[in-house]
Amino acid sequence: MNREALAKQLVIDEGLRLKPYHCTAGKLTIGVGRNLDDVGITKAEAMMLLASDIERVETELDRVLPWWRGMSDKRQQVLANMCFNMGIGNSTCGLLSFRNTLAAMQRGDYKAAARGMLDSAWARQVGDRSERLAKMMEQG
Numbered sequence: 001m002n003r004e005a006l007a008k009q010l011v012i013d014e015g016l017r018l019k020p021y022h023c024t025a026g027k028l029t030i031g032v033g034r035n036l037d038d039v040g041i042t043k044a045e046a047m048m049l050l051a052s053d054i055e056r057v058e059t060e061l062d063r064v065l066p067w068w069r070g071m072s073d074k075r076q077q078v079l080a081n082m083c084f085n086m087g088i089g090n091s092t093c094g095l096l097s098f099r100n101t102l103a104a105m106q107r108g109d110y111k112a113a114a115r116g117m118l119d120s121a122w123a124r125q126v127g128d129r130s131e132r133l134a135k136m137m138e139q140g
Contacts, residue, residue, distance in 0.1 A: 014032045015033075017030060018030070057080050060088045061079060061080065061088070065079070067106050075105070075136070082117075082122075085126065101116030118130060
């Protein structure tokens, strides 16, 4: 069977939607008719999406906080983890709302950065994750 021809037909018949929607049967759907309620995604697909999301996070951090690449690998992981979780945001929400914490990271005061991470609404929301990431930030 010519899978490429079939794929073209299915895009025409099903449509291509890059954000989740409810199909006519009420099922949560994405892409070209992927029924998320009944079919879901495979682990391989989840890992492919994760790799794409990590790449997007790195691109956002490179664009907005170019100094982040000067930190150790572990500290870069912390910043990327937080950005993945909250989004890059702006001065009122998301990672960029951590103005003092980010300033501490930029100047290399990782103890102050860790304190800033833990003294936040985000830390109360994510629990153990914040403890682990703050420890990684402080210890590098």
